Amino acid sequence: MQCASVLVVGAGAWGTALACELAHSGQPVLLWARDPQQRQALREERQNRRYLPDFCLPNAITVVDDLACLPDNCTLALLATPCQTTREMAQRLQTSAPAINALICTAKGLELGTQKMVHEVVGEVFGAGLPVAILSGPTFAREVAQGLPTAVTIAAKDPRYAQQILARFHSPRLRPYLTDDLIGVALGGSMKNVLAIAAGVADGLRLGANSRAALITRGLAEMARLGCAMGARQETFMGLSGLGDLVLTATDDQSRNRRFGLALGRGQNADLARQSVGLVEGAESALALEQMAVRLQVTLPISHQVARLVRGEIGPQAAVAALMSREPTAEFQMV
Numbered sequence: 001m002q003c004a005s006v007l008v009v010g011a012g013a014w015g016t017a018l019a020c021e022l023a024h025s026g027q028p029v030l031l032w033a034r035d036p037q038q039r040q041a042l043r044e045e046r047q048n049r050r051y052l053p054d055f056c057l058p059n060a061i062t063v064v065d066d067l068a069c070l071p072d073n074c075t076l077a078l079l080a081t082p083c084q085t086t087r088e089m090a091q092r093l094q095t096s097a098p099a100i101n102a103l104i105c106t107a108k109g110l111e112l113g114t115q116k117m118v119h120e121v122v123g124e125v126f127g128a129g130l131p132v133a134i135l136s137g138p139t140f141a142r143e144v145a146q147g148l149p150t151a152v153t154i155a156a157k158d159p160r161y162a163q164q165i166l167a168r169f170h171s172p173r174l175r176p177y178l179t180d181d182l183i184g185v186a187l188g189g190s191m192k193n194v195l196a197i198a199a200g201v202a203d204g205l206r207l208g209a210n211s212r213a214a215l216i217t218r219g220l221a222e223m224a225r226l227g228c229a230m231g232a233r234q235e236t237f238m239g240l241s242g243l244g245d246l247v248l249t250a251t252d253d254q255s256r257n258r259r260f261g262l263a264l265g266r267g268q269n270a271d272l273a274r275q276s277v278g279l280v281e282g283a284e285s286a287l288a289l290e291q292m293a294v295r296l297q298v299t300l301p302i303s304h305q306v307a308r309l310v311r312g313e314i315g316p317q318a319a320v321a322a323l324m325s326r327e328p329t330a331e332f333q334m335v
Helices: 013-024 036-045 083-096 116-124 140-144 159-169 182-204 211-228 234-238 242-251 256-265 268-275 281-296 301-311 316-324
Strands: 006-009 028-030 052-056 060-065 075-078 102-105 132-136 149-154 175-177
Touching: 006 013, 013 028, 013 052, 013 060, 013 075, 013 140, 013 159, 036 060, 052 140, 075 083, 083 116, 083 175, 083 281, 102 316, 116 132, 116 182, 116 242, 132 159, 132 182, 132 242, 149 159, 149 182, 149 242, 159 175, 182 211, 182 234, 182 242, 182 256, 182 281, 182 316, 211 234, 211 242, 211 301, 234 242, 242 256, 256 268, 256 281, 268 301, 281 301, 301 316
Parallel strands: 006 028, 006 075, 028 060, 075 102, 102 132, 149 175
Antiparallel strands: 132 149
């Protein structure tokens, strides 16, 4: 019996890579892109020349134009669009594809204004009863498309739904791990982008390996501190969606967030750096984290300096000086 189709909403690099991964494991995939011209090019050329060139779309992927004309067996959607468009895309799905009754979110960020995480956003749109999973972890789309060994975290509150999503993604190339800590996984994916910007700034300033390691380590402490204040479990931040994703994004130039930080550290202003790099979700997340930290009364010194850099209030050297001049304190609570 053929597996039910999965709808992948968003044909950027990550959406395309996940669509290919599902198709390689024998699952029929429906791929939708916002841009009609991109949909036509995907259909005719059978590759994503703009976001993931050199990889052919498997035959199991069908590019669709109309979300209102999905087959009856397509009830699961994977939302692979940028964080700041999550609400809009969820509303579009709810209106155009009422058969969709379960979602997988892959965006890594916080909604500006509301400081909501992606599962909270789709929950507001669809209602609390919608089964939602978050797929996150140390992943670059190109390496997933190449079939290189990759591990991810799948977070969902419903154990049966979590097992269903795990079964869809588990393959010889991709190993998922389960958790029910949606807050921790979502926050880890959001904050690692901000901290990758900070690491890029340090490397752009040529501050050395010591400073990069310190930023990653103290950034992880910020992540855990805020996460615990929000109700997440501390061990989540030691896993793939926390430490794993942070190390990957902060140290490899495939990361747009790190490249954005490198550009800032080398003297470019934020607007020019965005133009040269493209989508930088950590820039918006830094602003949202700053607001969240004030609301929850949690200290996030690295994230705060990144937000100041994004707004153009401070230069990279001054941001480093502000961090280094903070009052000394214990690394952990002393007994």
